[in-house]
Amino acid sequence: MLKIAVCDDEQIVCAEIEKIILDFQKESGIHLEVEVFYSGSDLYKFIVNEYAFDLIFLDIEMQDLNGIQLGNRIRNELENYITNIVYISSKDNYDRQLFEVQPMHFLPKPVEKEKIIADIKLALKILGKRNDVFSYKIGHSVHKIPIKDILYFESLDREIKLVSTKGNVCFYSTIEAVLTQVSSYQFIQIHRSYIINYAFVSKFRYEEVIMRNGEHLLISQRRRKDVRDLLISYEKEEESCN
Structure with a gap:
């Protein structure tokens, strides 16, 4: 099972990514657990109080706690270097800021189904390695x-x-x-x-x-x-x- 979070303050984007994930689950037969969040602070509270995710599709431009700030908290405050983070954004000028978080991938908006699925497959491969x-x-x-x-x-x-x-x-x-x-x-x-x-x-x-x-x-x-x-x-x- 792969635990996935989708976090974007645009509900339509969250719905689009969630549908891609659930359709892939149905087609592949792979068990994928998905949680959707509309703010960075809500996702952060969930991780602290509930559990960490294997893969997060994370928007960068959010109001209360943006994706870069949240990524740094996950890596530095929670000392979680395992969760794979895929940043999504309509802008592409974040290279230097993203370096410290070391995301698995960066996806421009609008997101492409094939790239979402490719990132899920890569996260599954990495998860399999972790059991060794x-x-x-x-x-x-x-x-x-x-x-x-x-x-x-x-x-x-x-x-x-x-x-x-x-x-x-x-x-x-x-x-x-x-x-x-x-x-x-x-x-x-x-x-x-x-x-x-x-x-x-x-x-x-x-x-x-x-x-x-x-x-x-x-x-x-x-x-x-x-x-x-x-x-x-x-x-x-x-x-x-x-």
């Missing part, structure tokens, strides 16, 4: 952590430090063994000591990445081209799903 886990051993015990919760791995001599949204843990392994286990996900080895989760990157710079927890990690000189190529690959993969 990374396994590691401490002593004789095997531990598991959802892939979606991992920020990065750091090699410390004979140990690996795993940094996640739940805290940090160290276990005996090698960076090569870790890379093998996460190679089918969007992880990037930026240095002989670091493997990062693309989903938790706030900014990429020429010599470093800034993670969502504020940490700066060095990109080694010999890996800069590989990192750039992987970034292009991941961006094209996301675009192809849209």
Whole structure:
């Protein structure tokens, strides 16, 4: 099941998007749960008091709490980096403001049915990935952590430090063994000591990445081209799903 929110102060836009979602649910047989909101503050209160959504179609130009302000609250105040946000707007001059929220997509108005459906399919694909886990051993015990919760791995001599949204843990392994286990996900080895989760990157710079927890990690000189190529690959993969 995919939990979807539609938020726009234009009721006709909400009705249009909701119909596209419900028609797709009927045609595909996929269970989609939809909630509609006509203000950013109502959506925010719902998320705080009820539950978070997997996907939000969010208008930018709203009166009380606009889409960019709400997106920043979701990411920074609620520390929710998982919900996929698709911004919708009749304007297209928000690139710099949207960067910090890292939306999954931007859709111009009037919205197109095919693009709404493509974003739903991409969100379903991402949700499926979130159910996967990374396994590691401490002593004789095997531990598991959802892939979606991992920020990065750091090699410390004979140990690996795993940094996640739940805290940090160290276990005996090698960076090569870790890379093998996460190679089918969007992880990037930026240095002989670091493997990062693309989903938790706030900014990429020429010599470093800034993670969502504020940490700066060095990109080694010999890996800069590989990192750039992987970034292009991941961006094209996301675009192809849209």
